[in-house]
Amino acid sequence: xxxxxxxxxxxxxxxxxxxxxxxxxxxxxxxxxxxxxxxxxxxxxxxxxxxxxxxxxxxxxxxxxxxxxxxxxxxxxxxxxxxxxxxxxxxxxxxxxxxxxxxxxxxxxxxxxxxxxxxxxxxxxxxxxxxxxxxxxxxxxxxxxxxxxxxxxxxxxxxxxxxxxxxxxxxxxxxxxxxxxxxxxxxxxxxxxxxxxxxxxxxxxxxxxxxxxxxxxxxxxxxxxxxxxxxxxxxxxxxxxxxxxxxxxxxxxxxxxxxxxxxxxxxxxxxxxxxxxxxxxxxxxxxxxxxxx
Numbered sequence: 001x002x003x004x005x006x007x008x009x010x011x012x013x014x015x016x017x018x019x020x021x022x023x024x025x026x027x028x029x030x031x032x033x034x035x036x037x038x039x040x041x042x043x044x045x046x047x048x049x050x051x052x053x054x055x056x057x058x059x060x061x062x063x064x065x066x067x068x069x070x071x072x073x074x075x076x077x078x079x080x081x082x083x084x085x086x087x088x089x090x091x092x093x094x095x096x097x098x099x100x101x102x103x104x105x106x107x108x109x110x111x112x113x114x115x116x117x118x119x120x121x122x123x124x125x126x127x128x129x130x131x132x133x134x135x136x137x138x139x140x141x142x143x144x145x146x147x148x149x150x151x152x153x154x155x156x157x158x159x160x161x162x163x164x165x166x167x168x169x170x171x172x173x174x175x176x177x178x179x180x181x182x183x184x185x186x187x188x189x190x191x192x193x194x195x196x197x198x199x200x201x202x203x204x205x206x207x208x209x210x211x212x213x214x215x216x217x218x219x220x221x222x223x224x225x226x227x228x229x230x231x232x233x234x235x236x237x238x239x240x241x242x243x244x245x246x247x248x249x250x251x252x253x254x255x256x257x258x259x260x261x262x263x264x265x266x267x268x269x270x271x272x273x274x275x276x277x278x279x280x281x282x283x284x285x286x287x288x289x290x291x292x293x
Contacts, residue, residue, distance in 0.1 A: 008209055011090050011147050016201050021097045024194045028100055031190065033183050035111040039176055046119040048174040054121050056168060056242045057112060057177070059235050063161070063225055065109035065132045069140030070224070071102045077145055097194065104187050111180055119177070138228040144217060148202040148210055152217040152255070155195035159251040160223060162188035167243035199255075200262050208272035214259070215276055218252050219283050253289045256280060260289070 011017075078091040078098070113128055115121075122128040142153050162185055169181035202210050226232050240246050247253075256277045263273035281289070 008213065009146050010202075010206055011087065012198070012201055012205060014086070014089055014093060016205065017090060017198075018093050020194060020197050020201065021093055023197075024097055024190070025100055027190060028104070031186070033107075035107050035114065038183065039111065039115070039180055041118045041176065044118055044176045045174055046121075049119065049172075049177070050242075052238065052242045053168075053172060053174070053177070054119075055235075056239045057116060057119075057121060059239045060161075060164070061109065061112040061116060062132065062135050062229060063223070064105060064112055066135060066140060066224055067102060067105045067109055068136055069138070070105070071098070073140055073142055074098050074150075077142075077150055078147075101191060101194075104191070108184055108187065111183075115177060115180060119174075135225065135229060138225075140224060140228070143220070143222075146213055148199065148206075149213050149217045151195050151198040151202070152214050153221065155192060155199055156218070156221050156251045156255060157224065158188050158192040158195060159254050160248070162192055163250055164239075164243055164246055167246040171242070171244060196258055200258070203259075203262055203269065203273075204266060208269060208276075211272060211276040214255075215280055218255060218280050221252065249284065249286060252280070252284060253286060256286075256289045 075098075078094050080088055080092055080095065082088040082091055113125075113132065116128060117123065117125050122131070142150055144150055144153055165181045165185040165188065169178055169185065172178045172181060199214065203214075223236070226236075229235070240248065259273050259277055263270040277289070281287070
């Protein structure tokens with residue numbers, strides 16, 4: 001698979017990536033909420049929070065706040081100072097999305113940090129920033145450099161966070177956190193939609209050669225910070241328990257359902273896509289993806 005990652009390295013035609021970026025920013029420009037004004041701290045009722053929910057907020061703040069690492073990785077993988085004019089134009093076009101995406105993820109991180117402060121989870125803002133910068137300074141790598149794999153990885157990451165916030169919001173009784181989780185869910189859903197369109201267009205443009213690359217990511221996917229945050233596994237298990245109905249394999253299932261829809265739309269790719277889905281289901285011990293949105 002490593003050889004395939006290197007040998008089959010393609011990028012979308014400029015017109016296609018421009019279409020997706022324009023479509024995203026057209027929606028995003030009308031989908032704003034204000035991290036300072038949209039959350040009414042005078043309505044906050046921290047006594048309604050369980051200790052597990054407080055710990056979950058702390059955990060996801062770390063994940064969201066690692067944005068400098070995520071952004072730097074994208075800038076490294078898609079530099080404006082590319083070797084060719086064509087690649088530079090592609091990367092500049094993608095930058096229109098990346099910088100907007102970064103703004104929204106930074107809003108998530110700061111809103112969660114502000115929530116910690118106002119809810120008394122960490123009442124000292126300087127101490128909170130000291131804790132966050134410890135994780136910020138640790139290195140981050142997606143683990144893939146092939147464009148379609150980078151987008152597949154981020155698709156899974158965005159879907160995982162969307163589903164987690166959605167599941168957690170169903171049981172949180174504290175009104176300000178509930179509202180914040182709804183804002184986060186909507187943003188992550190929009191991010192997922194962008195990366196879903198990107199992966200779909202790669203398959204439509206380059207055919208079945210893309211499928212093993214998508215499989216590679218799906219079978220080896222790990223959430224950010226899994227190898228840098230102290231005691232990550234235990235914290236992640238406890239976090240999941242706070243969100244009934246959250247299934248850590250659901251992002252992979254959603255991706256497979258999306259691939260199936262692509263196969264239904266592109267008849268010539270139906271059989272290769274079904275074979276790819278079958279291999280992933282077997283490897284991940286997934287018995288069924290029917291009914292997955």
